[in-house]
Amino acid sequence: MSTQVFIFGALNGVGIGMIYFILSIGLTMIFGLMQFVNFAHGAFYMVSAYAAFAIAQWTGSVLPALLISPLLAAIFALVSERVLLQRTYNLPHEAQILITFALAILAQETVTMIFGTLGKNVPVPEMFNGVVILGGFVYPSYRLFVVAVAVVVAVVMWLAIERTRLGAMLRAAAENAEMVGLLGFDSRKIFMGAFAFGGALAGLAGALAAPLRGVEPLMGREALAIAFVVVILGGLGSFSGALLAALLIGITQSLMSMIWPGGAHLMIYGVMTMILAFRPTGLMGRS
Amino acid sequence: MRNRREILAAAAVGIAAPALLRRAWAQQDAIEIGSLVSLSGTFANIGEQVDIGSKVAFDYYKTAAGKPLRYVQMDDQGDPGRAVRLTQDAIRDRGIRFFMNCTNSAIALAVAKEVANSGGVYINQAGADEMTGSLCNKNTFRWPVATYSAVNTTVRPFMKQFPDAKKWYTITGQYVFGDSLLKNLKDVLGELGGQHIGNSYHSLSDREYSGFITAAIAAQPDVLCICNFGSQTIDVLRQAVSFGMKRNTKIVVVWSTGLDQFQSLGPDICEGVYFGANYWHGVDTPGNRLLSGVIKEKLKVTPSYLLTAGWACTQATVEALNKAGSTDVPAVIKAFETLSFEGPTGLEKVRAEDHQVLKDYYLLLGKPKAKMRDKDDYVEVLSAEKAFLSPDKTGCKL
Numbered sequence: 001m002s003t004q005v006f007i008f009g010a011l012n013g014v015g016i017g018m019i020y021f022i023l024s025i026g027l028t029m030i031f032g033l034m035q036f037v038n039f040a041h042g043a044f045y046m047v048s049a050y051a052a053f054a055i056a057q058w059t060g061s062v063l064p065a066l067l068i069s070p071l072l073a074a075i076f077a078l079v080s081e082r083v084l085l086q087r088t089y090n091l092p093h094e095a096q097i098l099i100t101f102a103l104a105i106l107a108q109e110t111v112t113m114i115f116g117t118l119g120k121n122v123p124v125p126e127m128f129n130g131v132v133i134l135g136g137f138v139y140p141s142y143r144l145f146v147v148a149v150a151v152v153v154a155v156v157m158w159l160a161i162e163r164t165r166l167g168a169m170l171r172a173a174a175e176n177a178e179m180v181g182l183l184g185f186d187s188r189k190i191f192m193g194a195f196a197f198g199g200a201l202a203g204l205a206g207a208l209a210a211p212l213r214g215v216e217p218l219m220g221r222e223a224l225a226i227a228f229v230v231v232i233l234g235g236l237g238s239f240s241g242a243l244l245a246a247l248l249i250g251i252t253q254s255l256m257s258m259i260w261p262g263g264a265h266l267m268i269y270g271v272m273t274m275i276l277a278f279r280p281t282g283l284m285g286r287s
Numbered sequence: 288m289r290n291r292r293e294i295l296a297a298a299a300v301g302i303a304a305p306a307l308l309r310r311a312w313a314q315q316d317a318i319e320i321g322s323l324v325s326l327s328g329t330f331a332n333i334g335e336q337v338d339i340g341s342k343v344a345f346d347y348y349k350t351a352a353g354k355p356l357r358y359v360q361m362d363d364q365g366d367p368g369r370a371v372r373l374t375q376d377a378i379r380d381r382g383i384r385f386f387m388n389c390t391n392s393a394i395a396l397a398v399a400k401e402v403a404n405s406g407g408v409y410i411n412q413a414g415a416d417e418m419t420g421s422l423c424n425k426n427t428f429r430w431p432v433a434t435y436s437a438v439n440t441t442v443r444p445f446m447k448q449f450p451d452a453k454k455w456y457t458i459t460g461q462y463v464f465g466d467s468l469l470k471n472l473k474d475v476l477g478e479l480g481g482q483h484i485g486n487s488y489h490s491l492s493d494r495e496y497s498g499f500i501t502a503a504i505a506a507q508p509d510v511l512c513i514c515n516f517g518s519q520t521i522d523v524l525r526q527a528v529s530f531g532m533k534r535n536t537k538i539v540v541v542w543s544t545g546l547d548q549f550q551s552l553g554p555d556i557c558e559g560v561y562f563g564a565n566y567w568h569g570v571d572t573p574g575n576r577l578l579s580g581v582i583k584e585k586l587k588v589t590p591s592y593l594l595t596a597g598w599a600c601t602q603a604t605v606e607a608l609n610k611a612g613s614t615d616v617p618a619v620i621k622a623f624e625t626l627s628f629e630g631p632t633g634l635e636k637v638r639a640e641d642h643q644v645l646k647d648y649y650l651l652l653g654k655p656k657a658k659m660r661d662k663d664d665y666v667e668v669l670s671a672e673k674a675f676l677s678p679d680k681t682g683c684k685l
Binding site: 009015116118123130139143217266 | 329331332335336461486487488489490492493494495496497498499501502504505518521522525526529530531534547550551552553555556
């Protein structure tokens, strides 16, 4: 196999990695800020993907869904947080896992009842319905668009968290919610907003993924598994760690698809195991 | 506080209960048929449709061998171990002797062994060659074709149409069924002068195939052949098309489930792709007219392969019971072995030597959206053929 093929493989891996990043960023944000283990993250992703399907059916294009679906996912997250999840903040992680897992199953079964068990197609938007050819490398225009969105999200998120007053407030609330409360800020509202924003990010990933993967009721589980690998490998709650981990996994998966196709998926977990053996807190995690 | 006598009485009732229940079921004089379907878990999308197809058939036929039919749904959750336990329970507690359906080959092979050990009859939709090959048994029958037939009836007419399409690249599911498709494909290519230039295996858990597709594009094949099943077929094909593989490569999916997969993919992706399929609703046969009429009346949908597979296994069982005129298992097996009936694909016959139902397999070509006559008219039928390994080569010894 030529060097050029491996370069293409690596470039494709960057694309996969950026998709994984956008999938996991909401999860890492919620954990980083709130120390909350959210197994319903995949459900927000799945519900948003189905909303994208419904919107595409209704309007003839998935593009409006890129705005509406994350909003719906945010509302779903917000309602879940207000009605149920806020009561679990002081409970052990095991309880949070059980409750959010139950929420995910509820969402999955509700979607199955409404849309059925069979997968549905979400057409790629007309304007991205083609390929970009770079030398001998062919890449779908829509994937390129998703990568571009992921880059924009990464930059905006970094700027928002590191360079704005809101970001400082979020980081402070994550460090010491009580102290932030004593300074006159309502940490309850901060967490509520952060949770809704995390849901919106999962929703954006779901809406973007719908034309790539189609929609089916079990898609949330797959997304959750990848998102957790990225978050754990990157270091729990680390924004830059998630980006690094997502790229590492994407490139590994893509290159292994050429070298050892049967083990490409396995190697995602292989890489995670190897790195955690040397850095138990993940790539950018703090002990 | 309960006294010793009450405890002993309760224990006696508990011990006697299964036998009493079994007798109660038997007294109702209905033929109970256990249906192994995965209604939850990974294969729920398959199991649900097969289940519906069977129920519609039960509702239509109502009786067999002069007795009412009773459908006993058994949700195996996609787990062969659970399927075996459910089968054992149904045999022991309810005295069920007739079974049907499956959502994958692993489940069917496990249940077939159990049913054979208990002296029942089982008809299923497994794809693996072993079902009517090395792991065949006297009590089990299979409705769809084996992988050998699927490959031969798809690849041969395709290569006849495109003799210059010599270089084939495959993306294969790394499990028994995928390997079986791949092996048969290599044999056919070797025989017809084709060249297998590369293969990418994927696991059952893979969902991202762009790496495999990049490798396939780099190999510059004339044909990309997809050898897997279910939602993975949909994902591989969707991603291959998104990478522009239709521009200069023909795509062949040797095993598809037809309509339900086409609906999941949409017409733009299906256009120009070659599919092998066990069933297509547009084929005009007496059995298909009957099936389509009933399904459309009851469910208001066009029949898909999965609905049809559920229907076909029920139909074959009913026909065999009627032919035997009794529920005596050896008589029903004998009736099955010489059975010939107007099935969904035309006249279908059971081959006594390996218990395979001999039926057509179709080569389909995805139509442009503009040429679709209705919302379900995704493909045109290019060929309908029967190609089965001769009984002495299947490895089946009954």
